[in-house]
Amino acid sequence: MIIRHVAVRSGPRVFARRSLQPLRRFLSSEVDPIDQATNNSIKQTQSLEAQLNALPPQPVPSIDPETPGTSPAAQVTDSVAEQYHQYKKRQQLIGNLGSDISPHYQPHTLLNNPPSPADVTLELLLASEAHQGHATSLWNPANARYIHGIRQGIHIISLEVTAAHLRRAAKVVEEVSRRAGLILFVGTREGQDRAVVRAAELSKQYHLFERWIPGSITNGQQILGRCKTKVINEKDEEIPGFEEQLYDRPVLRPDLVVCMNPLENYVLLHECALNNIPTIGVIDTNADPTWVTYPIPANDDSLRCIQVIAGVLGRAGEAGTKQRLLAAERGEVVYRPAKNLKMPGEDDGLANPSPEAAADVSQRLQNDESLGNADELEAKLEDANNGDGRRQQRINLSA
Amino acid sequence: MxxxxxxxxxxxxxxxxxxxxxxxxxxxxxxxxxxxxxxxEALARPVLRAPPTRGRSRKPSRMFQPLAIHHPEDKLREDFFGDHPWELARPRLIVEDSGNDAKGFNWSSIVQPGKQLDGESVVQRQMWLMKHQSLSKPAAYDQARKEFYRHRHLEAIKQRIAKEEALHVGAYFGKGPLEIGIELEDRTWESWKKWAARQIEDEESMRSQMFSGPQNREAELGNLELDEALEEVQSSVPGSSAGQSALGGAAVHP
Structure with a gap:
């Protein structure tokens, strides 16, 4: 009954509306008839063609200059210039069409153009996820002073501490590099290889991205005894003819090891500690900071973070190497040359390749090194350590 | 050690x-x-929180544990994602550009250039409304939520139209997740069928091997014997009023 009433009541209205205005559906799907659409598109094409024809005709240079149809050279250059002109014109016309791309993160820039120690900001570290530690249950309590707090079950590393330690480590790398120490950049985790190689490339030092062969330091004569070594002068140019003398020299050891993943490289760090080699390591909240000399508390699982850290240290090494080479250009040698090497032409006499340099260096070291002062400082530091903490140390250092 | x-x-x-x-x-x-x-300095453990005077943890060693970090948005976030749990299942961009991304946003509108519309937008918009228009928490939530629904709807329409247009001009989007799932299921089903057939075959061959020797006919009752046994228990079938006596069972089940 009700249905019938509804039909009776609203039926005429529906029909009336329909007759007055067509349904919206028909409006939206209304399209040109096919021939009209074709005409339209032909018109468009013709207008485009007209525009193109308005441009002066351009000869297309042949790819192969040997073919008979080649135009003479002058004409080719003309056309090249013309083409360039056209290209510029077109660029001016349509270059700024399309959407604006705001500056955004491009992963390759961290490798191509890594940040220098001066570029380290808390924002950069935050964006590279340096603050994310591990689950709270996995922590090593020795890292307590690097930890800012707990968020969603993981420890958050304090980025201020990270930045401070990173800058300090960069300074160490720079200084060691300036004094011609050998630096080894180690990152054996998957994906760290490029960052490590880049850092070594920048600072003209050494890298390791595969397994550390245990004993390469403690048993180096057996493992690395047959590796090639070379003699270089202060300008990093190789001097040939030392092969026989190099044959029975002890193998080289790094003067500083930078390790991106200390957890997997305990053997390496232990060997360094045994052989009194300072180390720099990225310490996550589950790693032991006493394994390394200079910890950098940061997230070692983020490749972006590792790239930032390796890039910063690489840039620091680059700066140090540059300083050393500049000093070499001025004729200064800031490091102690290798001993017991004779120039290949001479039979005896010279103890090292550049005696003047050695004398200079020894004098510089006498002036510069100030062992006595360093010892005093050390004693003060020990006192400070027995007292309370960091602040006092800093005061003593600056005093 | x-x-x-x-x-x-x-x-x-x-x-x-x-x-x-x-x-x-x-x-x-x-x-x-x-x-x-x-x-x-290594191995220093600074005091990170005040010594607990009351509460659950009175252990002094807790003083050296880091504190939890809380933000005012946390509760709002919890509310929104409690009401819309499937928002968490949507893929989300979490890569930071410069680390200062959030500073460029102005939450006077829920749509931000350079940021996808998601639950975080609702939370931030709600925060903004509570702060700048001094709306109450539920009112701000309602407004932000409704704006979010509207823009989500528009987004869905945009995507649908774009897909239709692309299909019209000849795009091919490959198989959908359902098709891929069905295909995988079919493949597994076929391989299971093969495995089951092989299994049945093996079992049958094993059985035929087991019974390949001369059949033990003595264990079975002959026709004559069966008849005799049945006659013996005839009187005690359970249908009778006397019921079944226990004696006859022995002949039936030797």
Whole structure:
């Protein structure tokens, strides 16, 4: 009954509306008839063609200059210039069409153009996820002073501490590099290889991205005894003819090891500690900071973070190497040359390749090194350590 | 074992000792550097929270544990994602561009250039409304939520139209997740069928091997014997009023 009433009541209205205005559906799907659409598109094409024809005709240079149809050279250059002109014109016309791309993160820039120690900001570290530690249950309590707090079950590393330690480590790398120490950049985790190689490339030092062969330091004569070594002068140019003398020299050891993943490289760090080699390591909240000399508390699982850290240290090494080479250009040698090497032409006499340099260096070291002062400082530091903490140390250092 | 190895931190002291005792001819090149830039102190455990006076944890050792970090948005976030749990299942961009991304946003509108519309937008918009228009928490939530629904709807329409247009001009989007799922299921089903058939075959061959010897006919009752046995128990079938006596069972089940 009700249905019938509804039909009776609203039926005429529906029909009336329909007759007055067509349904919206028909409006939206209304399209040109096919021939009209074709005409339209032909018109468009013709207008485009007209525009193109308005441009002066351009000869297309042949790819192969040997073919008979080649135009003479002058004409080719003309056309090249013309083409360039056209290209510029077109660029001016349509270059700024399309959407604006705001500056955004491009992963390759961290490798191509890594940040220098001066570029380290808390924002950069935050964006590279340096603050994310591990689950709270996995922590090593020795890292307590690097930890800012707990968020969603993981420890958050304090980025201020990270930045401070990173800058300090960069300074160490720079200084060691300036004094011609050998630096080894180690990152054996998957994906760290490029960052490590880049850092070594920048600072003209050494890298390791595969397994550390245990004993390469403690048993180096057996493992690395047959590796090639070379003699270089202060300008990093190789001097040939030392092969026989190099044959029975002890193998080289790094003067500083930078390790991106200390957890997997305990053997390496232990060997360094045994052989009194300072180390720099990225310490996550589950790693032991006493394994390394200079910890950098940061997230070692983020490749972006590792790239930032390796890039910063690489840039620091680059700066140090540059300083050393500049000093070499001025004729200064800031490091102690290798001993017991004779120039290949001479039979005896010279103890090292550049005696003047050695004398200079020894004098510089006498002036510069100030062992006595360093010892005093050390004693003060020990006192400070027995007292309370960091602040006092800093005061003593600056005093 | 339980001891700290501080050799790595004491490299400079060791180098000095070695040099003084003439074990090494000269100091390493990093000697001054490490002296100028000493390693930070290791194994210090600062007090990170006030000693608990009341509450669950009265252990003084808790004083050395880091504190939890709380933000005012946390509760809002919890509310929104509690009401819309499937928002968490949507893929989300979490890569930071510069680390300052959030500073460029102005939450006077829920749509931000350079940020996808998701639950976080609702939370931030709600925060903004509560702060700048001094709306109450539920009112701000309602407004932000409704704006979010509207823009989500528009987004869905945009995507649908774009897909239709692309399909119209000949795009091919490949198989959908359902098709891929069905295909995988079919493949597994077919392989299971093969496996089951092989299994049945094996079992049958095993059985035929087991019974390949002469059949033991003595265990079975002959026709005559069966008849006799049945006659014997005829009187005690359960249908009778007397019921079944226990005696007859032996002949039926030898």
């Amino acid at each position: 339980g001891r700290y190895d501080l050799r790595a931190i004491r490299v400079r002291q060791t180098a000095k000792a070695l040099y003084d005792s003439k074990r090494v001819p000269d100091l390493p090149p990093w000697y001054n550097t490490v002296g100028d830039i000493p390693p930070s």
